[in-house]
Amino acid sequence: xxxxxxxxxxxxxxxxxxxxxxxxxxxxxxxxxxxxxxxxxxxxxxxxxxxxxxxxxxxxxxxxxxxxxxxxxxxxxxxxxxxxxxxxxxxxxxxxxxxxxxxxxxxxxxxxxxxxxxxxxxxxxxxxxxxxxxxxxxxxxxxxxxxxxxxxxxxxxxxxxxxxxxxxxxxxxxxxxxxxxxxxxxxxxxxxxxxxxxxxxxxxxxxxxxxxxxxxxxxxxxxxxxxxxxxxxxxxxxxxxxxxxxxxxxxxxxxxxxxxxxxxxxxxxxxxxxxxxxxxxxxxxxxxxxxxxxxxxxxxxxxxxxxxxxxxxxxxxxxxxxxxxxxxxxxxxxxxxxxxxxxxxxxxxxxx
Amino acid sequence: xxxxxxxxxxxxxxxxxxxxxxxxxxxxxxxxxxxxxxxxxxxxxxxxxxxxxxxxxxxxxxxxxxxxxxxxxxxxxxxxxxxxxxxxxxxxxxxxxxxxxxxxxxxxxxxxxxxxxxxxxxxxxxxxxxxxxxxxxxxxxxxxxxxxxxxxxxxxxxxxxxxxxxxxxxxxxxxxxxxxxxxxxxxxxxxxxxxxxxxxxxxxxxxxxxxxxxxxxxxxxxxxxxxxxxxxxxxxxxxxxxxxxxxxxxxxxxxxxxxxxxxxxxxxxxxxxxxxxxxxxxxxxxxxxxxxxxxxxxxxxxxxxxxxxxxxxxxxxxxxxxxxxxxxxxxxxxxxxxxxxxxxxxxxxxxx
Ligand SMILES: CC(C)[C@H](C(=O)O)[C@@H](O)C(=O)O
Ligand SMILES: CC(C)[C@H](C(=O)O)[C@@H](O)C(=O)O
Numbered sequence: 001x002x003x004x005x006x007x008x009x010x011x012x013x014x015x016x017x018x019x020x021x022x023x024x025x026x027x028x029x030x031x032x033x034x035x036x037x038x039x040x041x042x043x044x045x046x047x048x049x050x051x052x053x054x055x056x057x058x059x060x061x062x063x064x065x066x067x068x069x070x071x072x073x074x075x076x077x078x079x080x081x082x083x084x085x086x087x088x089x090x091x092x093x094x095x096x097x098x099x100x101x102x103x104x105x106x107x108x109x110x111x112x113x114x115x116x117x118x119x120x121x122x123x124x125x126x127x128x129x130x131x132x133x134x135x136x137x138x139x140x141x142x143x144x145x146x147x148x149x150x151x152x153x154x155x156x157x158x159x160x161x162x163x164x165x166x167x168x169x170x171x172x173x174x175x176x177x178x179x180x181x182x183x184x185x186x187x188x189x190x191x192x193x194x195x196x197x198x199x200x201x202x203x204x205x206x207x208x209x210x211x212x213x214x215x216x217x218x219x220x221x222x223x224x225x226x227x228x229x230x231x232x233x234x235x236x237x238x239x240x241x242x243x244x245x246x247x248x249x250x251x252x253x254x255x256x257x258x259x260x261x262x263x264x265x266x267x268x269x270x271x272x273x274x275x276x277x278x279x280x281x282x283x284x285x286x287x288x289x290x291x292x293x294x295x296x297x298x299x300x301x302x303x304x305x306x307x308x309x310x311x312x313x314x315x316x317x318x319x320x321x322x323x324x325x326x327x328x329x330x331x332x333x334x335x336x337x338x339x340x341x342x343x344x345x346x347x348x349x350x351x352x
Numbered sequence: 353x354x355x356x357x358x359x360x361x362x363x364x365x366x367x368x369x370x371x372x373x374x375x376x377x378x379x380x381x382x383x384x385x386x387x388x389x390x391x392x393x394x395x396x397x398x399x400x401x402x403x404x405x406x407x408x409x410x411x412x413x414x415x416x417x418x419x420x421x422x423x424x425x426x427x428x429x430x431x432x433x434x435x436x437x438x439x440x441x442x443x444x445x446x447x448x449x450x451x452x453x454x455x456x457x458x459x460x461x462x463x464x465x466x467x468x469x470x471x472x473x474x475x476x477x478x479x480x481x482x483x484x485x486x487x488x489x490x491x492x493x494x495x496x497x498x499x500x501x502x503x504x505x506x507x508x509x510x511x512x513x514x515x516x517x518x519x520x521x522x523x524x525x526x527x528x529x530x531x532x533x534x535x536x537x538x539x540x541x542x543x544x545x546x547x548x549x550x551x552x553x554x555x556x557x558x559x560x561x562x563x564x565x566x567x568x569x570x571x572x573x574x575x576x577x578x579x580x581x582x583x584x585x586x587x588x589x590x591x592x593x594x595x596x597x598x599x600x601x602x603x604x605x606x607x608x609x610x611x612x613x614x615x616x617x618x619x620x621x622x623x624x625x626x627x628x629x630x631x632x633x634x635x636x637x638x639x640x641x642x643x644x645x646x647x648x649x650x651x652x653x654x655x656x657x658x659x660x661x662x663x664x665x666x667x668x669x670x671x672x673x674x675x676x677x678x679x680x681x682x683x684x685x686x687x688x689x690x691x692x693x694x695x696x697x698x699x700x701x702x703x704x
Contacts (some may be wrong), residue, residue: 085547110370117578120469141545154546158503189445189488191493191506192495192506195435196502197504218596226600244571251575307629
């Protein structure tokens, strides 16, 4: 009997609705499979926790998490309670950094039954590999002066080590897919970090002679996600560019509510963290209408990571059966509740 | 008789096709109007010029330009000839910086007769005001170390002066439009420059109590450009964010080939520069099929800037008559040539 211990952090807003949904689905996957179980330990860390304790997680929070097999997170942030840079850097980004979750992967593909906002989405199926440890999201910078002379500086930091690591990860994934890697750059406008990124990409690509490559400036690439998403296989991008591209990826899929993500620790020293692309959506929280698919698809990525790739594939098939059957939440044009969509997926899993 | 002297820089690739088209249209506007003329002086600065002279423009290039009423530019850059960071920073960005063209404005709206890639583009009509002098496009940074320890740092520089200037420009434009300004931020991930940007936005907005505001993170905003573009009026953004958003704006309009732009010198010390959003598109250059509308709509922005707002409006109406009549280049689904589209616009202007 394989037993996976999972730290679950519902976080804020709809995270508290979709994480339980994701857990129920995972329990069902285990039950149907047999010989497998999940043990979830839930942590209440969130903006509300901050209001009570003055911190987003306890001082020994990372210690509490470090021995789990994975972290299953909902969403962090609620601007009405805590400024974003405090809530995110105190929890989400802190875990990404301290647990060396240096790669963020986010697939975007057209789910049957979900209407894309694009006239002609063709059959896109792409995967963004986002460098998740440095780049534009740096902790180096500051402000100086007051009044009209005030200024702020933020250092974007790109190391060969981290850039190359993300790129190799992308090439390795492309080798199992359609053999193509696109690098997101902006070396025409950002003239130190991005030409460096380009050089590293050129170097790394030499080790993968059978993989096709191209480089696109982020502005053009963002536009291509709208006009020709089918032309991409794996895209490797810096922290910020990956962030932007994956929200566009979510948009063309039909809703940010269905987009999954994984923060991968590649050296095995710490757990990886699985959190959907969407935020806490305080505007719809509490109504029971949040789309659970982002979280459930994220559970699929967690299954992949735990080595249960076949189970993961099955789960994604079932998600698509549910959308194809028109069992949809409001964000994708239906009027089913979080619970109804979740139960439909569970029932389909049971009758596999 | 008003005479405007315009420096024209066709630049690279399709710039050499669409700039002459734009000039012909401007000549026609003048001819139809009477009491107005344009005198164009053409400069051959481009990547080919670089191959011959080792520089993108002569040392006294800026001196040669500085007394013109405006600069009408096509496109700069051809990766097959010159690395982008050399061609762009030696010409396009150099002019933007040295002539203190601190604001870049780029409208995006649905032209009748042009098919958007969006299922439901509604009637979006938005305007991105891009800070054009600093931010992520900084000239401060560098590389150090060799081999696996190599790294690059790029400083994003945000001053209150420049941020505030762009924001005030946005608010002033919104006051003449639909009274709404959206600020593009990323203060949840980029924790020095972006919270600073947010603070300046909060301060500036206090001076415009009748204008509605909101702040959106760039990832969400990029997605909203795809899912709900109609919800935006004026968007104010940093240099990089403005760059990305306006390419998405071009995509949802139906083609980067129709998107116009203006680089505005706000203190009147130097000429402003008018250049469409699209690049030099070497792949289609020489075939006579480049879409001239981006350049011609850009000419409309130049007319606005020269105080000929009514003429500008007329020109945009005529552009829309041409697209409505289905006189379209290949990028927007037609099979008319650059010349045919241009002549159609000219004939319609003549018969006004
Ligand atoms: C060519 C490049 C440097 C430029 C920019 O990023 O500013 C272009 O994309 C633009 O938007 O005018
Ligand atoms: C909340 C925010 C800091 C985060 C990011 O930008 O990384 C989010 O947008 C994401 O993509 O996971």
